[in-house]
Amino acid sequence: EAQLVESGGGLVQPGRSLRLSCVGSGFTFEDYAMHWVRQVPGKGLEWISGISWGSGTINYADSVKGRFTISRDNAKNSLYLQMNSLRAEDTAFYYCAKDIRLGDDAFDIWGRGTMVTVSS
Amino acid sequence: DIAMTQSPSSVSASVGDTVTITCRASQDISNWVAWYQQKPGKAPKLLIYAPSGLQSGVPSRFSGSGSGTDFTLTISSLQPEDFATYFCQQANSFPITFGQGTRLDIK
Numbered sequence: 001e002a003q004l005v006e007s008g009g010g011l012v013q014p015g016r017s018l019r020l021s022c023v024g025s026g027f028t029f030e031d032y033a034m035h036w037v038r039q040v041p042g043k044g045l046e047w048i049s050g051i052s053w054g055s056g057t058i059n060y061a062d063s064v065k066g067r068f069t070i071s072r073d074n075a076k077n078s079l080y081l082q083m084n085s086l087r088a089e090d091t092a093f094y095y096c097a098k099d100i101r102l103g104d105d106a107f108d109i110w111g112r113g114t115m116v117t118v119s120s
Numbered sequence: 121d122i123a124m125t126q127s128p129s130s131v132s133a134s135v136g137d138t139v140t141i142t143c144r145a146s147q148d149i150s151n152w153v154a155w156y157q158q159k160p161g162k163a164p165k166l167l168i169y170a171p172s173g174l175q176s177g178v179p180s181r182f183s184g185s186g187s188g189t190d191f192t193l194t195i196s197s198l199q200p201e202d203f204a205t206y207f208c209q210q211a212n213s214f215p216i217t218f219g220q221g222t223r224l225d226i227k
Binding site (some may be wrong): 035 | 121152154155162163164165166169170175207209212214215216217218219220221
């Protein structure tokens, strides 16, 4: 069964950094683009970043551009999100998600999410 | 950025009813839309992907249609497990954007 498991969330002070990780299993991780999507509890979904299978194409939402960095290590079936200069408005559940197929950014597998709280 | 305007924001219905949720894109996105269901405390679940594909394991009472700027998700013969929040998403171009969600409640 394909699954994704996030880790690395927690409570962090404004201005500090945090690194999220996501490990995939049950599918050929290196064949798929991967993404991070966040959600403030009780609110809507916000896509924040995506990376192609070979890391050749990377995209960010304007809300995180210049502060967050997405990366992947296909040998470790892992996706990462380095979050710097964190702000209160970055507080949310962070999900990693997998593309359903090459060239189609619908997300068929999601992790359970990891909560990031930015507060002093 | 492409805005996805979803309506209604909430709807009440009964078991056995048919419900339609709409999503309008701010520009032509061909048929690159996906639909998700989310229940409290859970990650979103993919229901429909472009052009009108039913994700594996999703009941056939869920269907999607539309192209260009106007899209619909139809849920026929509502079941108790269908009461949840639904989101549309455009996968035409970056940044990927979602509709604001439709909460489906039991009447």
